[in-house]
Amino acid sequence: MVPRIRFPSSYSSITVLNCKIPFSFTRSLSFAISNSRTEISSLSREPLNQTLLQNFLKNNCKSGNFTLDEALRFFDYMIHTQPVPPILSFNILLSALVKKNHFDTVLLLYERLISTGRLVPSLVSLNILLNCYCNMGRVSNIATFTALFKGLCMERSVLEATKLFRKMIAFGCKPNVISCATLINGLCLAGNTNLALKVFKEMVNGNAAFGAMCKPNIVIYGTIINGLCKDGFVDKAKELFFGMKDSGINPNVVTYCSLINGLCKNGFVDEAKKLFLEMKSRNINPDVVVYNSLIHGLCCVGNWNEAKSLFVEMLDQGVVPTVVTFNVLIDELCKKRRIDEANVLLEMMMQRSLNPNTITYTMLLDGFCLVGRIKDARKLFVSMTNKGCKPDVYSYNILINGYCKKGNMEEAMSLYSELVSKGIRPTIVTYNTLLSGLFQASKTGDAQKLFDEMKVNKVVPNSWTLVF
16 A cells, blocks of 8 residues: 655745745645545555556646646655656656645645655756745745755755856845855855855956845855865965955954965965964964964974974963864874874873874874884774774774884784774785785795785786786
8 A cells, every 4th residue: 555645734844955944834735635635545545556657747747637636646656666766757746736736735745755865856846846935925035045055055966056046036036145155155065166256256246147246244255265275276265365354354263264274285384374373463262273274284394393382372272172183293293203202192182081083093003113113003003992993994004014014924914814804995005015025025925815815806906016
């Protein structure tokens, strides 16, 4: 029997792609639904199938020759069948219901479809919703449009969101700061910063080609500056930052953080330091993200002493360090072979109830192996697993390499067997390290077996493999 559709007794909102849109129904469905349940029960005696469904969608929906009960029954069948039909099929059914003025029913069915989490609506789906809102007198609500393309942006359907944004004016709605910020943020998150920049420029210049006539605020500036920095367009980000200040909008901690992080990642640490001092002079307190960005930047250019001083300042200012903060410092100390100092930071982390992650342990493993302290590395590896932190293939590769360099191929191969037994896929680095160690130990037979196993596991040899 096909499950009957069940509607809640009342709705105060409809969810569109995880976004709530408020609306009030213009008429009650109680009588229609109570009648349709009786009809559906009798209709369900004849099982539905794909042939009947396709015929219904192709012929009945196109001609309008169907009842509401039949539509509800086929909708029930569609959302419960496996595999679920494409969104196009649902669009055909919902569109047919709109043509028969069942607007409130369409909204309820759409809510039910989205709640399954099995399909992502298309632009056509949203157009159907817009038609419902238009006929119900709700289309003038800018919140409706904003929620619709916010949902699309959350689903990374930014091109669909952009098309919908352009249609707002056609429906009598002018984009506001919130709707523009939503679109720009979605475009930046999807890596489409160039298009986000076009919308932004239109807002600044008052050019209505895209429909954005409002002026950008601090949130929009921060979003576009962050997007530009992530894409490596630091010069453009700087230009917008200073243009923002010239237009009378004061940067906040988020804006400073975005630009400082972008400058540090692109090697402009001195400029980042100037911005850091500037924000403090404006009584804007740097947060942990700002400190982490600048400490990492200083470490990257080899300025350890200043990075350490900044860490001390951070603690003095009451800014609580994160795992990222400690990882940056530990990594730098391990690279400098100052493993004991790195170990002190590990202890400090745990004293602060911060749990080291796999990255933390892997960097320390590398540090111990780098200075030849393989026994300490092994103890750390055991401690890592005992504390519930699972080593990954990089952790294993580092320890395997350490044993190979010591000529202890028995331990190296034992670790290889262990990682395989745990379901961790060896990489070409794993095999190259072991092959090199086996050949140096004159174990050519074992090396040949390992090479054959590598091919079985479909790991493609590279130029280093062929050297052996």
